[in-house]
Amino acid sequence: MGLKFRAVTADNGAIGGSGSQEFHVIADTGEDAIVYCPNSDYAANLEAAESVSLIAVRGAATQAITKVATPDQTNCADVAKFLNLPLEQTVKSLLFAADQEEGPAKLFMVLVRGDHELNEIKASKIPGMSESRFASEAEIKQSCNAPAGYLGPVGVSAGVTVIADRTVANMSDFVCGANVAGYHLTGVNWGRDLPEPLVMDLRNAVIGDASPDGKGVVDICRGIEVGHVFQ
DSSP: OOOOEEEEEOOOGGGOOSOEEEEEEEOTTOSEEEEEOTTSSOEEETTTOOOOOSOSSOOOOOSOOEEEEOTTOOSHHHHHHHHTOOGGGBEEEEEEEEOOSSSSOEEEEEEEETTSOBOHHHHTTSTTOTTOEEOOHHHHHHHHSSOGGGOOSTTOOTTEEEEEEHHHHTOOSEEEEOSSTTEEEEEEOBTTTBOOOEEEOOBOOOTTOBOTTSSSBOEEEEEEEEEEEEO
8 A cells, every 4th residue: 555654652641651652654634743853763743742952052141131112012923023033032921820729820931932832731741730721811910910912931920930941941132021011021031030940841843853862853744643552
């Protein structure tokens, strides 16, 4: 038949266990995205694919933190265009809430680079976030005092746990929301302007990422799942 197959690392999901592997037929019409390295046997579905930091070592701060007006810019792409900066210099701040049996919900601010997408499966593995939801407007206002489009980790309420993706943790002189409606901060640096964050792999892998096995860069294809093994 000439079909191409690939064994793919997958997330264990609710079943749990020590490992999970899917078997896919490679097809352009497949519903699943498969991250793989052409130079090795590494392959994982997008949910489970490890994303290494795109910045090996954090650079030194070269800019002063500055509050700038961004009156109608509420997403990273618009902010980058308005400030004439690379999208890769911006940080996306997402606020989640995990309801508790008693008392207010526990809040988490999750950070990914402006050109990256949050991997919700990875985010669900943050301790305390397995049953989280997006924070309500009231929770956002209470913890950040700003609309969702202007959130950022600088000066956030002490009750909010800040977790940065690996790449964000190595960024310097970055742009993020100022927690003030209509404003963003430029020249933000870890350690100087805000505490060091918790760091986790939180984003979706993209074409050209370094392969986690160190054997080149990854590509992405589509596949149709035909089998699944749990360990």
